[in-house]
Amino acid sequence: MLTQFTKNIETNFSFLKGKKLLIACSGGLDSVVLTHLVKNLSFEMALAHCNFSLRGKESDADEMFVIGLAKNLEIPVFAETFDTQKFAKEHKISTQMAARELRYGWFMEILKNFKYDYLLTAHHLDDDLETFFINLSRGTGLSGFTGIPKKNNKIIRPLLDFSREEILQYAETNNLKWREDSSNQKTDYLRNKLRLEVLPKFKESSEPVLKNFQKTRHNLLASQNLIEDYLALVYNSVVTQAPDSYKINIPKIKDLPHTEALLYELLKSFGFTEWDDVSNLLEAQTGKQVFSKTHRLLKNRDELILTEINSENSKEEFLIYEEGITAPITLKIEPSKYIGETEKNLIYVASEKLKFPLKLRKWERGDTFQPFGMKGKKKLSKFFKDEKIPMHEKEKIWLLLSDGEIVWVVGHRMDDRFKVTDNSSKILKITWRP
Template sequence: MLTSFKKNIETNFSFLKGKKLLIACSGGLDSVVLTHLLKSLNFEIALAHCNFSLRGKESDGDEMFVIGLANNLEISVFAETFDTKKFAKEHKVSTQMAARTLRYNWFEEILNDFKYDYLLTAHHLDDDLETFFINLSRGTGLNGLTGIPKENNKIIRPLLNFSRAEILQYAEKNNLKWREDSSNQKADYLRNKLRLQVLPQFKETNESLLNNFQKTQRNLQSSQNLIEDYMALVYNLVVSEASDSYKINVQKIKELPHTEALLYELLNGFGFTEWEDVSNLMDAQTGKQIFSKTHQLLKNRDELVLTEISDVNTSEEFLVSKDGITSPINLKIEPSKYIGETEKNLIYVDSEKLNFPLKLRKWSSGDTFQPFGMKGKKKLSKFFKDEKIPLNEKDKIWLLLSDEKIVWIIGHRMDDSFKVNENTEKILKITYSN
């Protein structure tokens, strides 16, 4: 296997030569073999081990084993203990997701702080097959069936061409020692059920399963590459970009064959799961919207507008001093000797008409103001409609207030009652920037 591994590195990962490599090492069979293979090829390596505190003394034993392995090989080692269950509870995620988040955040810190070039993980061909079936069972597009990527930014997986049987054979032949994770023998999770109960029966019925799977993966990847090339053309044709949104031209995408498939490819990755609702949105009335956990998709006339959901609490208020404010937006307030031209991000007001501290908040239904240059009051909802401001843009608009009275719909219109006139003695210039 060492010869095959060396050839794989030279063919697919030649860029690793001369680099500082960090290995994610659990102490299990796969990561121990990866460590020995790279050490045998004289790479500059170090180990990083996560103790998730999930298996008591067994977890501590894994940590001590990895530290001992590093000492025997005379290489550096990093070890960190996490309170995984506490993290999962605080962030309302599963234990598995908590462990993954903690692990990769910590790995990234090591890469940055100690100037390692790449993180190597010991995922192998059997892991890839399990992931294929997991994604298949959950419902996925072609991309979800193409398997675990060999490269993902700084994460490299050089064992993906090798089966677990090959890895085990190498370990036994070289008298390597490793740790067995007892939780891997419990069919509590879908991956373990596949590994312990389902896939062994598949392998019994087809001895060439893994080889055939590799061929299938290559074919699927070729198809995916073809789709990506085509989607680049479609993207340029039907999508326009704004500073904080993407707009899909409904009429143009409808003129293309396989409209729903194209829509899936454009929006896959933004967390949407109800694809029938996404498709129906193309024929919905203006204002109809659907949400994923991270994004909003809005029908606005002849466009679908995709925006990221803001994490700012819409009911939260911020006090603004005489100098301005820098968060959640940047407002600069300064004296001015003259009135310049008012712009979307710049207004001039009568200082005497303001009562500091001012207040910054999002708009709410029922808000009214007197638009600059007009005599009567107008509801903000009516103003937005007249200005043809789409719903997703309304939710991002901030108001600047003095004594609960709107001074400025920031980026749009100021209130007429705060304007500078012939009786003004002190002028304030207020500038807005993102």
């Protein structure tokens, strides 16, 4: 296997030559074999071990094993202990997800702080097959079947072409020692259930299962690359990118073949799961929207507008005194001897009509004001509709208020009641800097 591994590195990972490598080492069979293989190739390397405090003394014994392994191989080692269950509870995620976030977050810190170039993990061909079946059971697009990537930015997986059987044979032939994780024998998790119960029987049905899977994975990856090339060709014709949103032109995307499949490929990385609802937006009325945990997709006339969900507290208010404010937006307040032309980012108001401190907040349903040049009041919702301001833009709009009354819909229209008149004794210039 060492010969095959060496050839794999030379062919697929030649860029690793001369680089500092960090190996994620649990102490289990796979990571121990990876450690020895890399050591045989004389790379500058170190081990990184996570103690997730989930198996008591067993977890501590794993840590001591990895530290001993590094000492025997005369290479550096990093070890860190995490309160995984506490982290999971605080962030309201599963223990598995918590361990993953803690693990990779810490690995990336080591890469940065100690100038290592790449992180190597010991994922292998059987892991890839398990992932294929997990994605199959959960529902996925083509990308979910293309397998674990061999390279993902700083993360390298050089054992993906090797089976667990090959790895075990190498370990036994070279009299390597490793740790067995007792939790791997529990079938509480889907991956373990597949590994222990489903895939062994599946492999019995056909001897070259793993080899055929490799071929299938290669073909699916080629198909995925073809799709990505097609997306690159049509992207600019259907998508307009703004600093804080993406706009998909509905008539143009509907003119292209396989519209729903194209829509899925454009949006799959934003966490949407209700794909029927997403595709129904193409024919929905303006204002209809679909949410993922992180993003919103809004139908606005002939566009689908994708924006990130704003986690800021929209109810928060900010007091503004005579000198102005610099956060969350910048408003500069200064005396003026004359009235200039009102623009999008500045207004002139009668000082005596203001009552300090002013307030700054986001708009709320039911808000009304008297648009400059009008005699009667108007609901902000009606004003936004008349101005053709889409929903995702409304939520970014700030209001400047004096004693509960709107002085300025910032960046759009001031209130007529605060305008400068011939009787005004003092003029204030208020400038907004986006």
